[in-house]
Amino acid sequence: MSALLQVRNLSLHYGPRVGCQDVSFDLHPGELLCIVGESGSGKSTLLNAVAAQLTPTAGSVRYRQRDGEWLELGTLSEADRRRLAREEWGFVTQNPRDGLRLNVSAGANVAERLMALGMRHYSQLRATARHWLERVEIDPTRIDDAPTSFSGGMQQRLQIARTLVTQPRLVFMDEPTAGLDVSVQARILDLLRRLVNELGLAAVMVTHDLAVARLLAARTIVMQGGRVVETGLTDQILDDPQHPYTQLLVSSVLTT
Amino acid sequence: MTPRYNFAFLDEDTKRMLRRALLKAVAIPGYQVPFGSREMPLPYGWGTGGIQVTAALLGPDDVLKVIDQGADDTTNAVNIRRFFSRVAGIATTEHTTDATLIQTRHRIPETSLREDQILIFQVPEPEPLRTLEPREAETRTLHALADYGLMHVKLYEDIAQYGHIATSYDYPVLVDGRFLTSPSPIPKFDNPKLDRSPALMLFGAGREKRLYAIPPYTSVESLAFDDHPFELQRWDHQCALCGSGDSYLDEVVVDDHGARMFVCSDTDYCSGRRVEAQA
Numbered sequence: 001m002s003a004l005l006q007v008r009n010l011s012l013h014y015g016p017r018v019g020c021q022d023v024s025f026d027l028h029p030g031e032l033l034c035i036v037g038e039s040g041s042g043k044s045t046l047l048n049a050v051a052a053q054l055t056p057t058a059g060s061v062r063y064r065q066r067d068g069e070w071l072e073l074g075t076l077s078e079a080d081r082r083r084l085a086r087e088e089w090g091f092v093t094q095n096p097r098d099g100l101r102l103n104v105s106a107g108a109n110v111a112e113r114l115m116a117l118g119m120r121h122y123s124q125l126r127a128t129a130r131h132w133l134e135r136v137e138i139d140p141t142r143i144d145d146a147p148t149s150f151s152g153g154m155q156q157r158l159q160i161a162r163t164l165v166t167q168p169r170l171v172f173m174d175e176p177t178a179g180l181d182v183s184v185q186a187r188i189l190d191l192l193r194r195l196v197n198e199l200g201l202a203a204v205m206v207t208h209d210l211a212v213a214r215l216l217a218a219r220t221i222v223m224q225g226g227r228v229v230e231t232g233l234t235d236q237i238l239d240d241p242q243h244p245y246t247q248l249l250v251s252s253v254l255t256t
Numbered sequence: 257m258t259p260r261y262n263f264a265f266l267d268e269d270t271k272r273m274l275r276r277a278l279l280k281a282v283a284i285p286g287y288q289v290p291f292g293s294r295e296m297p298l299p300y301g302w303g304t305g306g307i308q309v310t311a312a313l314l315g316p317d318d319v320l321k322v323i324d325q326g327a328d329d330t331t332n333a334v335n336i337r338r339f340f341s342r343v344a345g346i347a348t349t350e351h352t353t354d355a356t357l358i359q360t361r362h363r364i365p366e367t368s369l370r371e372d373q374i375l376i377f378q379v380p381e382p383e384p385l386r387t388l389e390p391r392e393a394e395t396r397t398l399h400a401l402a403d404y405g406l407m408h409v410k411l412y413e414d415i416a417q418y419g420h421i422a423t424s425y426d427y428p429v430l431v432d433g434r435f436l437t438s439p440s441p442i443p444k445f446d447n448p449k450l451d452r453s454p455a456l457m458l459f460g461a462g463r464e465k466r467l468y469a470i471p472p473y474t475s476v477e478s479l480a481f482d483d484h485p486f487e488l489q490r491w492d493h494q495c496a497l498c499g500s501g502d503s504y505l506d507e508v509v510v511d512d513h514g515a516r517m518f519v520c521s522d523t524d525y526c527s528g529r530r531v532e533a534q535a
Contacts, residue, residue, distance in 0.1 A: 079401050101388075101409070108412045115412065116405030122415055122481040144416050 002064065004029045004170060004202050005050070010059035012049045018226040019045035023059070025221060025231065029169070032196055032203045034217035034234065036210060036249070042226035043206040044174055050204065051091060051172045052081050063088075066169065086116050090163035094175040096155035099162070100147050106133065106158055107143040113166045132161040136191060153184035157191065164195060173205040177212060189215055210253055214238055222246045264311040264344040270294055274312035274467075278458060281469035286435030287399075288382050293465040298335070304462030306359045306378035307336060313357060313374060313458075314340065319347045321355035326363040326504065326521030333361075352524050362425070364446040366503045366525040369455035371472060377440040379461040382468060384428045384438040404436045407479060415484055424489065430477045431470055439476075445489050445504045450476040493518040498529035 005027040012019040020042035027033055035043045048054040050061055052073045061073040066088065076084070085091070093099040100109050110129040111119075119125055130140040136157040138150075147155055156176060163171060176192070177185040193216055196203060207213060213220045213234050220237050222230040222245065230243040241247045262268065270292075277291040296304040310320070320340055324332040328350040336359060337348045349355050352367040359376045369375060385395045388406050398406065407428050414422045427444035431437045439450055440459055450457065450470060457470040470476060478486040494501045496517040503525060505518040520526035 078397065082401060082403065104409055104413050105416055107416055108409050111412055112405065112409050115408040116403065118405070120408065120480075120482050122412065122484050125412065125481075126416075 003027060004031075004064055005204075006060075006062040007050055008060045008062075010046070010049055010061060011057045012045055012054060013057045018042070019054075020049065020223070020226045023221075023223075023228050025228075027170075027202055027204060029202050030200045031219065032201075032205065032217050034213035034220045035204065035206045035223060036208065036213050036220055037223035038208060038249075041223040043208075043223055045226070046223070047172055047174055047204060047206045051089065052076065052084075053091075063170070086113065087166070088169050090166070090168040090171040092156075092159055092163050092171065092173040092176045094178050096147075096152070096159040099159040100155060102147055104146075105144045106138070106147055106150070109147060109158060109162045110165050113162065117166060128165060132165050133158075135195070136161040137187070151184075153180050153188065156180065156188055160188075160192070160195070164199065164201075167199060169202060171201050171203040173203060175206055175208070177207070177209070185212075192216060210238060210249065222249065261343040263316075264314045264340065265297075266294065266308065266311045270308075271312045274308060277467050278309065278312065278469065281458070281467045282456070282471050284435070285471055285474050286431030286437040286468060288466040288468045290465055291467050293462045296462065297339070300463040301380060302332060303336060303359070303361060303378035305460030305464075305467075306361070306376050306462075307339070307460075308462060309376045309458050309460040309467065310336075310340065310357060310359045311344075313376070314344050314346060316344075316346065318356045319349050319354055321349050321352065321358045321524075322360070323358065323363060323365065323522075323524075324361045326365075326506075327523045329523060350524050351528075362441050362443075363504070363521060364442055364449045366520070366522045367528075369449075369453060371454045373455045375453075375455050375457045377442075377457065377459045379438065379440040379459045379466075380463070381426075382438055382459065382461040382464050382466040384426075384436050399435060402434060404430075407436055408481070411479060411481065411484075415481070421480065421484055421487070427486075428479050430479060432474050433477070436479075437468065437470075437476075443489065443504055444478065444486075447476070447478045447486070448488070452476075491518060495520045495526060498526045498533070500526070500529060 003026040008024050010023045011021050023046055037043050049056045063071050063073055065071060107129040110132050111125040114125055130143055133140045133143060138154055138157055147158055177188050217234045220234040221228055224245045230237060230246045238250055241250050273292055277289045281289045296307055322333040322336045324330040340346055341348055352365040357374050361378045383395055385406055388410060389395050411421050425443050426438055426441040427447055429437050429439050452473050454472055456472055459468045480486040491505045495505060497519050500520055503520045503522060506521045508517050508519060510517055
């Protein structure tokens with residue numbers, strides 16, 4: 001099967017400091033890839049560079065569109081980049097307040113991306129929004145409530161609904177469960193696993209939590225100091241870490 | 257005319273700058289053209305944008321009409337009319353049909369305009385997306401890419417909260433199928449008059465330093481949803497003075513017991529109809 005995303009020798013420097021250095025990987029349709037590492041290891045920088053939100057210093061990112069055509073993201077115009085972000089991609093931020101429009105209702109948040117795609121039928125928008133609220137386990141009677149009246153976990157689920165409503169092919173997630181308590185985390189991870197399977201999404205997820213990687217990802221990339229130190233099947237990495245840093249990461253997970 | 261001033265108050269270089277910006281605005285219908293807005297002898301919010309456009313267009317033979325909320329006799333309208341008769345010595349009128357230039361705030365006259373007339377709007381906020389997107393750089397990008405899904409978020413919110421599109425003034429329009437544009441705070445009742453109007457429509461926002469235009473016979477479409485089409489306001493009343501049933505009516509409280517009457521907001525249209533009825 002042909003890859004969906006090809007990252008080759010990607011580097012991003014913030015002036016003299018290294019964000020990420022010489023990263024390469026492929027992502028296949030329907031695959032969920034986790035990027036793990038400690039704070040400051042370049043995980044989010046890599047994610048933003050791959051998602052064309054930051055401009056890489058060197059290297060290339062190629063994406064295969066729905067029509068099978070390969071796009072070189074570095075040479076994409078602003079219009080094409082936005083079209084991709086609107087029609088084929090989704091981005092879930094760590095803080096739902098960054099990804100949501102807080103001054104409009106939950107329903108409008110879910111429907112916004114549909115309206116951006118040109119859907120102009122109110123009843124259909126509303127029905128779709130209600131359906132998606134149900135899918136992310138938010139009571140659909142709260143469709144007209146402001147996201148500010150939602151709990152943190154609900155806001156994150158709302159952001160997931162808002163992102164997935166347009167059925168993207170590729171979703172980028174930046175620590176979607178950080179900052180939530182453990183039981184809420186578990187529910188969201190469960191939900192994500194189900195939706196990713198149902199929709200056949202490809203996803204790149206950044207996390208510092210190895211348990212998240214274990215639960216969701218088939219493959220994992222371990223980063224340290226902006227470089228990839230180890231990559232492979234998640235179970236293999238977590239059960240038989242080769243690199244000293246990975247061994248340290250795995251051994252520092254609290255076990256009960 | 258007071259000779260201490262240059263004709264129509266502004267100096268000739270400023271008028272030239274304004275005319276260049278206006279030409280660009282007419283060439284790109286609905287596009288907001290930046291211009292060097294000048295200090296005017298009235299505060300922002302009183303029509304500094306409109307008054308500069310008027311000053312740039314006035315010639316000695318022009319006849320100026322100024323309306324504020326449809327009325328010729330309100331403070332703003334009287335002052336601006338008097339200002340231009342002082343600094344330009346031009347003739348003014350209250351009759352829509354006699355005017356060559358009409359500066360307006362919040363209304364379009366009921367009487368149909370002609371090709372030889374220009375309507376000049378005072379605009380407080382030229383950016384229709386501003387309440388949804390506060391960043392100017394971002395709204396400019398959205399305009400450049402014609403990425404206007406955001407505007408429907410506002411209309412969606414209206415229907416979700418009130419059951420219908422409750423936006424009743426400054427109702428967003430798409431000009432010439434391309435630029436999302438604010439029609440200025442006119443009631444949506446007046447939106448259909450913008451569509452393929454024979455008269456040139458110019459918009460000036462003094463504080464925001466933007467000009468834009470709707471050239472004659474340009475299509476102007478009010479945004480809506482497929483199942484919630486654009487609708488006009490309706491009244492259960494007729495004008496208490498002239499009996500008009502198809503003009504925009506103001507509700508006026510007439511005593512301390514809550515009695516009300518409905519009268520035309522366009523004073524010239526209303527008095528014209530009354531004169532006609534007496535004749």
